[in-house]
Amino acid sequence: MAGRRCLLAMLLLLVAFGPVHATPLDSAPLGSALDLVTGNDFAPFTGEDLPEGGLLTEIVRRAFGEVGLRYDVRFMPWRRGYDGVLAGRFLGTFPYVRTPDRAVEMLFSDPLLEVRQLVYLSAHSGMDFRKPEDFRGRTVCAPVGYALPAELAELAAAGALSRESPADLPACVRMVASGRVDAFVIDEFTGRSAVAKAMAGDDIRVASLPYARAGQHLILSRSLPEAAAIMAAFNAGLRKLKDGGAFEEILRRHLSAAP
The missing domain is CATH 3.40.190.10 (Periplasmic binding protein-like II)
Known part of the structure; x- marks a missing residue:
């Protein structure tokens, strides 16, 4: 003491x-x-x-x-x-x-x-991103311990968005690459590194608009x-x-x- x-x-x-x-x-x-x-x-x-x-x-x-x-x-x-x-x-x-x-x-x-948060989309999904409402009816991946952006957390709480929460980010990358989920949202540096490490560049695309700065x-x-x-x-x-x-x-x- x-x-x-x-x-x-x-x-x-x-x-x-x-x-x-x-x-x-x-x-x-x-x-x-x-x-x-x-x-x-x-x-x-x-x-x-x-x-x-x-x-x-x-x-x-x-x-x-x-x-x-x-x-x-x-x-x-x-x-x-x-x-x-x-x-x-x-x-x-x-x-x-x-x-x-x-x-x-x-x-x-x-x-x-301060970093840009980007939306990483499955190449097998027809989803596009312009605004948070575009996540309505979709499935997003955020590992255990990761928070969804506030607007997406509200959609999930209202049952308008499904969330998958695997143990870690590499699992989210695999799930998006396979088309099991539609997207994950994370900063541009971590996202780029995770996709490159998983060699998933052909199966994941980045939305043209950033989600936010954080x-x-x-x-x-x-x-x-x-x-x-x-x-x-x-x-x-x-x-x-x-x-x-x-x-x-x-x-x-x-x-x-x-x-």
Whole structure:
């Protein structure tokens, strides 16, 4: 508890007086008391098999490092990680798109990155996309732990849209490629990587219009006593990372290696 009180005091000072010089990482208060958690199969953003654990894993680690904090990052299924943050077993998880339900339970960081969400359609489906209503009567794939865009979630809740929820994104790619479901919606980088990895380019097409733009965020449970102060420190570190030019270098390095 003393370590937590020290961390909270330090972070409140950071919020009050702005960014401070980072302390050595091996002496950061509460440096590894709780881990961060993320998931796999989300290239180029997160994945155990990616350099530095993925683009956003590196950004999250580096942003915390800018304010002298270090947290280990664990990889596990998305739903287990999210539930573990809610239960207090992990400090936070990423990357997540803001939804009304999540905002009730979680604090959201400033955007790590803003990306276009695209609609990936089965080449065997007659579906086209111009507006969310075009999903009415269709079947969409979103893995366990993934949220549908708000409009599609409303259609699904009203029974106007069917949802399939396999264990992971590669399963969604296979289901769309085979024509079992009509579409999935995901950011352009992850979608392109997943389709290329599955060698499904001949069976999946991308709608000509993007679905939306969405921010990717780090999230912390609102029930964590020091969540607001930790989030303020993280946002300060993220601003430093972006202002100093390192952010663009990280983007170029990871995205140039992506399919």
